[in-house]
Amino acid sequence: MKHRHWSLIIVSVISSCMLKLSVEVSPRICLQCYNSSLDEYSKHLKVHGFRPGQRLPENLIANYVGRENMQKAAIEAILKKTLPEAMSSVEGRAVRDSLRITSKLEDMSDSFSHSSVFRYDVVVDIAPTVTWLLDTKYKDLKIVVEIDDIIDAEKASEREFMRRHKALGALRIVTDRGLQLGDLVVLDIYGESIADGESKSEKIPNSERKGFHLDTEESSSLLPGFLEAIIGIRQGETRSFPFEFPQSWEQESLRGVSVNYTVECKELFYRELPPLDDSIAGQLVPGCTTLDQVKELILQRCREVERTAIDQATDNAILDRLGKIVEVDIPQSLFEEQGRELYGAKLLQLQAENRLNENQLQSLAREESVREYLQKERENISAIVRQMLAIGEIFKSENLQLSTEELVKEVEKSVAEFKNHNQDYDEDRVKEQVQDVLEGAKVLEWLRENARIEYVKK
Known part of the structure; x- marks a missing residue:
């Protein structure tokens, strides 16, 4: 009082x-x-x-x-x-x-x-007061980083080399045989679920595909066993076969569902590839004269991508871990501020990709639409705020510092970005946001140096 x-x-x-x-x-x-x-x-x-x-x-x-x-x-x-x-x-x-x-x-x-x-x-x-759930707080953290096989530089460079070689090939129509591995095929696909072995069936939502182009060498996203079931199919031929979606299938509603697929082969092609020798090196990568040069250059680029992807995966794993080892009451104002920033960024991205017309943009910008997003994404937004609060706590506890020069430089860069796009901005708010980003980067750097990080394949 x-x-x-x-x-x-x-x-x-x-x-x-x-x-x-x-x-x-x-x-x-x-x-x-x-x-x-x-x-x-x-x-x-x-x-x-x-x-x-x-x-x-x-x-x-x-x-x-x-x-x-x-x-x-x-x-x-x-x-x-x-x-x-x-x-x-x-x-x-x-x-x-x-x-x-x-x-x-x-x-x-x-x-x-x-x-x-x-x-x-x-x-x-x-x-709010940040409460750490571990006795050691954030010290000596063990972080497990899952690395997707797709970003492995060696394997990625091999895939990219073969993709470039295939791109030089010409497509020829298959006339005297059925589908083989390496071919391209155009299919009409229909899927119906089978209820408990009964003859009664119903269409599976989004399962109908007309004019579906399938490269048989890039079939990892197909239902297991699907490719094997259509090997040998000829142009104009129709095949039907039963399948059961595995329990590990990404779409939860389809796990364990028995399906009868009907597939019609509309077109069938094979690739006529040029000889894989030094004569095509310049076509694979301009400026190269040998296949060894091509492979080395592609591998270097893939290693750069791999490093970036691993760094990003490491940061994501650290942030995820931080969010799970703190307990904190999230102020409504921080929740709304973070949620509205995420929603605004999402709209800007959709607009930049020309996926929204003016009417759609106005509709999504309404307060009602924003509120729906905040409610739907409450858990994700709250997790991000917890991570931010944990980062702020570590920055203070470890006495980490930002240089004035670094802060001024980044603020000027952000302000220039707003000016280039003719957007209004609050310089104090911009400075605050830039400071948050830089502090976050400092904390992540500190944790990468001081945490026990283990990398495992997915």
Whole structure:
């Protein structure tokens, strides 16, 4: 509880990350604010018989704007005058831009009198306390990083080399045989589920494919056994065969489902490839004269991609681990801020990819659409905020530092980006966001050096 010369402020705890401020404003301040609002009306109202700016009688102002609007203007003046003073009682603890007035305007208007005490309530988020769930906190962390086989540089370079070789080949129509491994085939595919071995069946959603192009050398995403079932099929031939989706299938609704597939071969091609020798090196990679040069250059590029992918996978694994070893009450303002930033970035990406027209963009930008996104993605957004709070805690605990030069450089780069796209920006907010990103990078670097990181194949 704090007394001011004009008010009484009662601070009460709602949760570990939210405070309630109950503010009482003295009649003297209420009268001052009421009179100042009348002065403002007098400046702008043009009334016959009164000079511009001359103080107008209260009743006359009421006739022009109404008593209700006069009260609202006075309340607005009171809030404008007293809120900064009220917020000073929680200075250093309040989360930026988290203040919310909880008293309804209608209730404040009904109870307002410039000769009585005026009361209102606000809530404010405060920096939450991060509780580590491990005795060692974030020290000596064990991080397991799963690496996808597809980013293995050696294997990726072999695939890329073969892809480039195949791209030089010409497609020829197969006329005298059935499908072989290495061919390309165009299929019409129909799938129907079979209920408990009965003859009754129903179509599987999204299973019908017409004109489906299949490269038999790139069939890893197919249903296991599908390719084997169509080997030997000829152009114009139709085959039907039963299948059961494995329990590990990505689409959960199809796991264990028995299916009868009908496949018609529409077109069948084989590749006529040029000899794999030094004569095609320049076609595979411009500037190369031998296949060894081609393979080495492709391998170098794949290693760069591999390093980037491993670094990203490591950062993701560290962030995921951090989010799971902290317990923290997330302030609503931080949740909304992070969620709205993610949603805005998503819209910008869709817009940049020309996947949204103007009407769709306007619809998705509505508050209702934003709210739906926040609700749907609550778990993911909360996980990201937990990670951010954990990073902030480590940055402080380890006394990590950012150089002023580095911060200024990145802020200037971000501001230039906004200017290039003719977008409005708040420089203080940009600086805050850049600082968060740089602090996060410092913490991830520290954890990579101090954690026990194990890499395993998926």
